[in-house]
Amino acid sequence: MNSTLQNEETGNEARAEKQMFVMKCGGSTLAALPESFFADLRDLQSQGTQPVIVHGGGPAISENLAKLGIDTEFVNGLRKTTEPVLDVVEMVLAGSINKQIVRLIQRVGGRALGLSGVDGGLIQAKPVSNHAEIGWVGDVTSVQAEIIQGVVQMGYMPVIAPVGVDASGQRYNINADTAAGAVASHLGVSRMIVVTDVPGIMKSVNGEKKVLPSVSVQEIEDMIQTGEIYGGMIPKVRAAIACIHGDVREVVIVDGSEPQILSRVLQGETIGTRIIRMQ
Numbered sequence: 001m002n003s004t005l006q007n008e009e010t011g012n013e014a015r016a017e018k019q020m021f022v023m024k025c026g027g028s029t030l031a032a033l034p035e036s037f038f039a040d041l042r043d044l045q046s047q048g049t050q051p052v053i054v055h056g057g058g059p060a061i062s063e064n065l066a067k068l069g070i071d072t073e074f075v076n077g078l079r080k081t082t083e084p085v086l087d088v089v090e091m092v093l094a095g096s097i098n099k100q101i102v103r104l105i106q107r108v109g110g111r112a113l114g115l116s117g118v119d120g121g122l123i124q125a126k127p128v129s130n131h132a133e134i135g136w137v138g139d140v141t142s143v144q145a146e147i148i149q150g151v152v153q154m155g156y157m158p159v160i161a162p163v164g165v166d167a168s169g170q171r172y173n174i175n176a177d178t179a180a181g182a183v184a185s186h187l188g189v190s191r192m193i194v195v196t197d198v199p200g201i202m203k204s205v206n207g208e209k210k211v212l213p214s215v216s217v218q219e220i221e222d223m224i225q226t227g228e229i230y231g232g233m234i235p236k237v238r239a240a241i242a243c244i245h246g247d248v249r250e251v252v253i254v255d256g257s258e259p260q261i262l263s264r265v266l267q268g269e270t271i272g273t274r275i276i277r278m279q
């Protein structure tokens, strides 16, 4: 191949990657997301700003475990995952929730392709350090970014369920915020948008709850210490801190019920909470 052409193609590929962003949506929000949210995703896709979706589904997992009479427990925000729990996690995340999101995108005319971290070995994982205590919960060791790039090049929006796998074929339950942060880092996107059920990180100021427009890593650590950041917000901020060290410039936490929230964030509107890398 002539070298100018090769450079042009490499340049095009690099530009295409820059135009991707990772969007994580949590189980707490999924049911409440309006049709316009999916229309916004479709419009971004058709305009060439490619969304890569990583989703959760914690409440649906808990509901199904309860129906089956399987006890469930969280340790520091992570679900204790025994073998029977792992079966339900995979069934719900890679099955019903993943397909529900794909259908919602297709219903508004978007093109989506669902896959879990097991498919093609997309999300490689290893046991967390406290494996003996919490079972088959995984930490991400690597992400096969070329699978995501290939899906995008075929014209589909990847919709990824956070189930990981290792070389021996063992499955792992991975917190969706953690998985999304790892996907963002390995893809080298500049932005991750975390869609949840609150308008951002909130703090009480003179007895009034306010959304913080931006927070530093130190402020986050302080707010975890004081208990102002707790529960499901902890894995989000931890994933944000872990991923803003690489190519990722910012992580934005927003409320999915706000109209056209993704486009507005991508256009630079001051909305939600931005966790920005300090240079």
Ligand SMILES: Nc1ncnc2c1ncn2[C@@H]1O[C@H](COP(=O)(O)OP(=O)(O)O)[C@@H](O)[C@H]1O
Residues within 6 Å of the ligand: 025, 026, 027, 028, 029, 056, 058, 195, 196, 197, 198, 200, 201, 202, 203, 228, 229, 230, 231, 232, 233, 234
């Ligand atoms: N400082 C904070 N600001 C806003 N929400 C917080 C804060 N600390 C904890 N939270 C909790 O985090 C929740 C979002 O996490 P979670 O329920 O796990 O959502 P998701 O399903 O989107 O991952 C909020 O509904 C709120 O209860």
Ligand SMILES: CC(=O)N[C@@H](CCC(=O)OP(=O)(O)O)C(=O)O
Residues within 6 Å of the ligand: 025, 026, 027, 028, 055, 056, 057, 058, 059, 061, 077, 078, 079, 089, 137, 138, 162, 173, 174, 175, 176, 177, 232
């Ligand atoms: C290890 C672990 O806790 N995994 C999560 C995976 C789903 C998830 O993270 O869903 P949300 O984004 O809706 O919370 C779980 O089992 O609930």
